[in-house]
Amino acid sequence: MKLLLILPRNERSYWGTVSRSGKAGFVRLNLPTIAALTPKDWDVEILDARVTPVDYDAKVDLVGITGFTAEMPSAYEIADNFRKRGVKVVMGGVHVSALPDEALTHCDAVVIGEAELVWAGLLEDFKKDSLKQKYKSKKLCDMKNMVIARRDLLDKKMFSGFYTMQATRGCPFNCDYCAVTAFFGNEFRVRPIDDVLTEIQGFDTDEFFFMDDNIVGRAKYAKELFTRLIPLKKTWGSQASITMAKDPELLRLYAASGGRYAFIGLESLSQKNLDKMHKGWNAAKGFNASIKKIQDAGIAVIGSFVFGLDEDDSSVFKTTFDFVMDCKIDAAQYHILTPLPGTVTYNELEKSGRITDRDWGKYHTGEVVYKPQGMTADELQRGYYWIFRNTYSIKNILKRSFRTRKDLVRRIAANLSYRKKALKMPDVLEV
Ligand code: SF4
Structure with missing residues (x-):
């Protein structure tokens, strides 16, 4: 068969x-x-x-x-x-x-x-x-004895990050626009650390990526995992929540175990937006200090932002750009709010008749498919292009990347790869 x-x-x-x-x-x-x-x-x-x-x-x-x-x-x-x-x-x-x-x-x-x-x-x-x-399935799978993905069926040459894996599933949070909790359930599950280490020991490179939605979702587990990773002398990255900045021991172990970077969903600088999307624990006021703590621990921050939330007007792009430059975030990912089916955001925009485009092909977070509240769809689209192009101008890449010499080459390489994507977008001079 x-x-x-x-x-x-x-x-x-x-x-x-x-x-x-x-x-x-x-x-x-x-x-x-x-x-x-x-x-x-x-x-x-x-x-x-x-x-x-x-x-x-x-x-x-x-x-x-x-x-x-x-x-x-x-x-x-x-x-x-x-x-x-x-x-x-x-x-x-x-x-x-x-x-x-x-x-x-x-x-x-x-x-x-x-x-x-x-x-x-x-x-x-x-x-x-x-x-x-x-x-x-009537129940969620137990993460004990999980199968090891058949990487042998893939073309290794094609991927810049070939060794990806999961140590946990789900997220302890439930943000309105995110499908993680709807898909994986409310329970944050962890894989036995022995199984995780066995899989990593099978990798023939020193670098890998945890595909987990929030590797620090359970601090006690994360600390034990990181402690046991240290002797393996690997280099890795993952998605993580900004809450990790509150725990110096967690930060220390993240970095000591080879954790070089973290994708962090900052989402918005407006606390009202964060509260509305049930991400109020992401305290906007403390972002600057938290990012500094994470960076000082030796972990690069790739911050992710969403535009077009109900409290956003067209000034959001300039404000966010200034923040990214002031904090010298190592890289930033920007997204236009996208109502993905299965999320609270989708249900709410659908109910209020604000979804304007149902071509799923446009639901990649780079196109406007709904009616924003605080600006026009055109302003939202143009602002998205503007901030991407500006964040990844050569001058601005260098300004941010030279915050420290540690991992400089890796940081510039990552920024250049974002720049390639930014250059595919129209050049917008003003927002
Ligand atoms: S913290 Fe991140 S992964 Fe968790 S629910 Fe919110 S957006 Fe999704």
Whole structure:
């Protein structure tokens, strides 16, 4: 039996694409994990539709597709084409879990939520020709003895971050615009540290990335994990919450264990915005001092900001830009508020009739798909381009990067890669 797993594409997005030199960013663990969950009597192939054209006449028994919301038009097109040829298609992932009935108009079965506990049963049903439409586990998977993703099915040369892994799942918070808690549940789960270390010891490079939504979500676990990572002498990064700045011991261990950088969702400098999105614990007033503490510990901060929240007017871009430059944030990621299905933000904007565009291909956080409150859609779009282009001008990259000489080359390289994306955006002179 042959299973073809496909990662769809989105050409509109600035993120998750493959560069002209053929490099993508971090490996996404979804399909390699599904491959690892598949019994040995299946022949499994992973096809990355971002770089490999799909051969619809290939001899396959079952196709599996997963993707983000912005990749859904491509996912559905691929699914429709296989089904026209009589091949059954299964879909899963965050978008499909939020809108399973929409997905079922393009495929034969969907996995809602985590696949670990239902995937083998789905394949058994397929073999017996009794595939059900919806597969949903009644409980969350236990993170003990998790399978190791089948990285051997990927083209290693394609990724700048090949070794990605998970130590925890979920997040102790539940911010309105984020799908993490809706997908992984309210429970913050952790993997046995022995299992995490065993997986890391199998990597043939010194660098890896924790794909966790918040690696410091449970400080006690994080401290133990970091302590045990120290002897491995690896270098790593992850997503983390700004709350870690309050715990000097946590910061020390993060850095001592090789944690060189952290993606931190700062989101907004307006406390009203943060409170409204149920991220009030992210105290805007303390951002500056917290960033400094994290940087002083030897950890670079990649701050993430969302524009178009209800308290934002068109001055938000200039204010945020000044903040990024004053704090000398090592890199910044900017997003236009995007109502992703399955989130509170989606439900609220939908209810108030503010969603203006339902082309999922535009839901990559770089295009306006709803009616903002404090500025026009055009101001929001132009402001997004303006701040990206300005943050990543050569002059401003150097101003921020020279805050310290430690890891200077790595920091400049990361900024240049953001600059490449910024240069694809229109040049807006004024906001
Ligand atoms: S802290 Fe981050 S990962 Fe957690 S719910 Fe909020 S946005 Fe999502």
